[in-house]
Amino acid sequence: MKELSLNILDIAQNSIKANAAHVKITLTRQGSWLTIEIVDDGTGMSPAFAAAAANPFTTTRTTRKVGMGLPLFKLAAEQTGGTFTIESHQAVYEGDAHGTTVTATFNTAHVDCEPLGDITETIITLIQGNPDLSLTYAYQTEAGEQRLSTDEMREILGEEVPLNSPDVLAWAREFLNGEE
Numbered sequence: 643m644k645e646l647s648l649n650i651l652d653i654a655q656n657s658i659k660a661n662a663a664h665v666k667i668t669l670t671r672q673g674s675w676l677t678i679e680i681v682d683d684g685t686g687m688s689p690a691f692a693a694a695a696a697n698p699f700t701t702t703r704t705t706r707k708v709g710m711g712l713p714l715f716k717l718a719a720e721q722t723g724g725t726f727t728i729e730s731h732q733a734v735y736e737g738d739a740h741g742t743t744v745t746a747t748f749n750t751a752h753v754d755c756e757p758l759g760d761i762t763e764t765i766i767t768l769i770q771g772n773p774d775l776s777l778t779y780a781y782q783t784e785a786g787e788q789r790l791s792t793d794e795m796r797e798i799l800g801e802e803v804p805l806n807s808p809d810v811l812a813w814a815r816e817f818l819n820g821e822e
Contacts, residue, residue: 645759646678646718646748652711653680653744654768660684662741664776665768669761671783674751675724676758683741686732692742695728715746722752762818765790766811773806779818790818 650667657665662684670677687695695712716726724747733740748755765779769792777792792805795814803810 644756646676646715646756647759647761647764649711649715649718650678650680650761651764651767653715654682654764656711657682657684657742658772658775660686660742662775664778666778667765667780669758669781671750671781674749676748676750677745678748679743679745681741681743686740686742687728687730688732689730692728692730695730712744715744718756719746719748722749722755724748762815765818766815769814770806770811773804788818788820790814 654665654667657680660682662682664683666679666681668677668679668681670679712728719726726744726746728742728744730742731738731740761781765777768775768777775792778789779791780787780789795805795810799805799810805811
């Protein structure tokens with residue numbers, strides 16, 4: 643993928659396919675370092691599958707035998723001198739904690755660092771296609787934090803206003819672009 647925001651979209655869509663009701667996407671910039679963390683409460687992966695998930699020949703897809711999302715995200719991080727980890731837990735008993743956390747760090751000053759891309763459109767796409775998802779997005783820098791929560795949006799708008807309505811999406815886009 644040519645932009646990190648597309649990797650984020652792919653991983654979040656995998657979370658949704660894993661029955662996640664809550665997805666949290668956090669970007670943290672400290673100096674030239676960017677950390678991207680995607681946390682979900684989906685079904686999780688077995689320890690063996692999680693250990694192999696960044697291998698292109700490990701996939702849950704039935705239409706092809708390779709999965710490139712996580713391997714390319716890992717490669718993008720490591721080629722800048724960054725890191726990549728996956729932590730995942732499956733519920734053994736009802737009520738057990740479950741879900742997956744994918745974390746990658748990037749040295750944005752490195753010549754091989756892919757651009758972040760249009761993170762606003764990534765978040766808007768997730769809201770538009772999954773209006774019932776509990777999505778939290780946070781972008782933290784030394785200057786402060788920008789945060790958008792669909793739970794807070796629902797609390798303000800009420801359940802009768804769908805989050806994927808054009809007016810709500812336009813407002814969210816303006817907010818994320820700093821125009822609000």
